[in-house]
Amino acid sequence: MEADNSSSFESSEMQAMFLASTPLLSESWKFCNHINTAAAAGSFVVSPAAAGEVVYVAFSGVQLDQTCLNLVPLDNTFTDDLFCALHRRDKPAMVHAGYLHLFLNLIRCPNFQNQIGEILKKSKSIVFTGHSIGGVLASLSALWFLSSLQTTKSNMSVLCVTFGSPFLGNETLSRAILEQRWGGNFCHVVAKQDINVLTTLISSQIHFSLWPFGGYMFCSRQGAIFLENATSVVKMIHLMVKTVDHNLDHDQDHLNYGDYIGKLSFQFLRREDRFIEEGKSSYETGIILALQSSEISNQELCFEEAKDCLRTARTLGRAPNMNMAKLSNKLAEITPLRAQIQWYKEICDKKGEKLGYYDTFKRRGDSKKEMKINMCRLRLGAFWDNVIKMVENNKLPYDIHKRGKYVMASLFYKLLVEPLDIAEYYRSGEHRVNGNYLQYGRERRYLILDKWWNDLNDGEIRKYERSTFASLTQDSCFWAKVEEAIKWVYCIRNESDKSKLYRLWENLNEFENYAMGMVVRKEVSIDVVQANSSYSLWLREWGELKSQFQPFQSHSTTAFELDVAN
Structure with missing residues (x-):
């Protein structure tokens, strides 16, 4: 420990010497x-x-x-x-x-x-x-x-x-x-x-x-x-x-x-x-060197305060790296929680009900297995909330969001767990109280983890041709967008205002193009295309809606009109 103690004070003077040189x-x-x-x-x-x-x-x-x-x-x-x-x-x-x-x-x-x-x-x-x-x-x-x-x-x-x-x-x-x-x-x-x-x-x-x-x-x-x-x-x-x-x-x-x-x-x-000097440790020598350089060493009244100041600099300087080492162990400790959720996903995707991962969790009952999965979801969220809190309180190195190990771990967490957060949000009816998930329900941690990924990779998940569906849907908010599309279909059947109908129809067309592109490129998980998934049900209902109504824009105005097909 003594060698480590000496280094911080010598480095403060060494840095100054380097700049001066x-x-x-x-x-x-x-x-x-x-x-x-x-x-x-x-x-x-x-x-x-x-x-x-x-x-x-x-x-x-x-x-x-x-x-x-x-x-x-x-x-x-x-x-x-x-x-x-x-x-x-x-x-x-x-x-x-x-x-x-x-x-x-x-x-x-x-x-x-x-x-x-x-x-x-x-x-x-x-x-x-x-x-x-x-x-x-x-x-x-x-x-x-x-x-x-x-x-x-x-x-x-x-x-x-x-x-x-x-x-x-x-x-x-x-x-x-x-x-x-x-x-x-x-x-x-x-x-x-x-x-x-x-x-x-x-x-x-x-x-x-x-x-x-x-x-x-x-x-x-x-x-x-x-x-x-x-x-x-x-x-x-x-x-x-x-x-x-x-x-x-x-x-x-x-x-x-x-x-x-x-x-x-x-x-x-x-x-x-x-x-x-003889009899002095390298730690004490480091303090003396630093205090002499600041002309405080010969001022007895302030000497102890100055020593405490330098000790604080050393402690606060070392703490982020020490916390980082502990965080690495904690990251390993939460791996079983992720494994539990991955195992649950595989079971859901193979079930005969053809609901898939998202919808099975959304419709879950009170079984011990699903309660355990929900607890894993909450514990993982608490882990990443704590990481972000430590970063913002300067308790971790300020460049953690540039370190591939943690950015990749945060990305995997987001793709795996955020669909469950979305499922819980709509299962509990929070969307009816607070509004849609994307605007009002998304946890702050996901916004920050998005920025980590954007900073490291310019916001792009690596694109390559897939022969099979992705293990995890590459847009962690995909299901929130599906829920919005379901709502739009309901609204379009019950809306009479032409300008609102036009916006709803445009929104649905835009979502269809986005979702179909994800499916064609196989950037979604297999649960998305399960026969009874929310997405598949929406796709069938949207197809029916398009067959019943023929949208067109008037040549004289921008108002949207619907003609019932005979």
């Missing part, structure tokens, strides 16, 4: 400094670059409109996928209204759009950067750019580096960025003596509930540490304010990020004199 920080600050001194507030500059090279887009700071200090929902300028991720919780993603206003004015500028278009044509890597509020514009631009790349399926590399930047949005925004796997695209550099920024960050966190996202590199005269856990970032900011050196010119420090960056590599080379 690359040209990323120095080049970013060079363009930030240039735009701050040579251009008007609120402007931007794009670095010249040959085809394929890294392009830097730097934003200058700007005076904020004091009338825009409230929080507002993030604008739907972003793509639908990100927008849905930001707003699907009880607490939507909120951002500082003034910052959003500045950003929207920026991206509406033709010059900005033209330059971004040129970058897309020529470069494979882009770095958005900015100082102070320019850093906020860089962050929003990077989010906008990342969300835009989702629609183009581009492999372009996107990074954002900010210096002394305020917080941007609330905790929901932070979580959504983690879920999109974008946390690693952001590096926020904050100087320990930049008291103006540190107090602004604390104030916005307390009064506006703003929350950090991405990685934070805290620089001091002794070095730097890098933290990615948002809770630890907030704690470290509070500690740095407590231990700030009040004898320094803090206004000047807000502009001296170039000096910090220039000294970092040299300072890391000289750390051998503060390395392992």
Whole structure:
């Protein structure tokens, strides 16, 4: 365990050292400094670059409109996928209204759009950067750019580096960025003596509930540490304010990020004199290294708090991976539940009643066997609800929805079990109280699992020619659509309004084409085409309806008319 204990603190300093050893920080600050001194507030500059090279887009700071200090929902300028991720919780993603206003004015500028278009044509890597509020514009631009790349399926590399930047949005925004796997695209550099920024960050966190996202590199005269856990970032900011050196010119420090960056590599080379001391474990040494880099090690009053902060970073950082290992075991534990339902399906599909899986469960009685299957259904649903809850509470790696093992397991669960959920919904009469399943009855877990599959596979189940029917119907909502089609047939026999009749007939034709296509391609399970299944009964009734009524549209109007065939 000791070796593991040491790694997290050393890695926080190692990450900072790695960043300092690359040209990323120095080049970013060079363009930030240039735009701050040579251009008007609120402007931007794009670095010249040959085809394929890294392009830097730097934003200058700007005076904020004091009338825009409230929080507002993030604008739907972003793509639908990100927008849905930001707003699907009880607490939507909120951002500082003034910052959003500045950003929207920026991206509406033709010059900005033209330059971004040129970058897309020529470069494979882009770095958005900015100082102070320019850093906020860089962050929003990077989010906008990342969300835009989702629609183009581009492999372009996107990074954002900010210096002394305020917080941007609330905790929901932070979580959504983690879920999109974008946390690693952001590096926020904050100087320990930049008291103006540190107090602004604390104030916005307390009064506006703003929350950090991405990685934070805290620089001091002794070095730097890098933290990615948002809770630890907030704690470290509070500690740095407590231990700030009040004898320094803090206004000047807000502009001296170039000096910090220039000294970092040299300072890391000289750390051998503060390395392992005799009698100290590697765990203790890791803490000392990190605290020395943050200039907190010589402040006794805050030393224990700082140690707790780093322990929190380590614990929270390790917890998702530890939970992931446990989840793998739990996934294996629920396999018998799936096997029970699969066995039940095979029995239903072979029964002499020719009802099939869906209809047998829908018409089930109170036998122990079927009660057991229903319990398996509920336990599997609870398992996936818990997985989703853990993801949303950052208790699992934020990229779980990109891992094939879990996406495939969730897909198999959805195709196997959702037909039973639909059967229960209509069996219990919930559709009469709440409305149809697709709009009002579908559990939230299925919407999220749909998104997992879409993110990994562009929404497509692999298509290939089948010689036999699929083991599971490839549209988990197929039976809900059948139930709607059954209702439409009933309605069309009892409706006199011509415009409503036209819509019903169109809906039925559309469903017939969809369902027949699924059957012809054998993308349905054998239970769908059983002689007495709900689908087969609907198909016969729909055929009778078409033979009795001849639909046509009037040449003079769009009204739908029905003539009774003689």
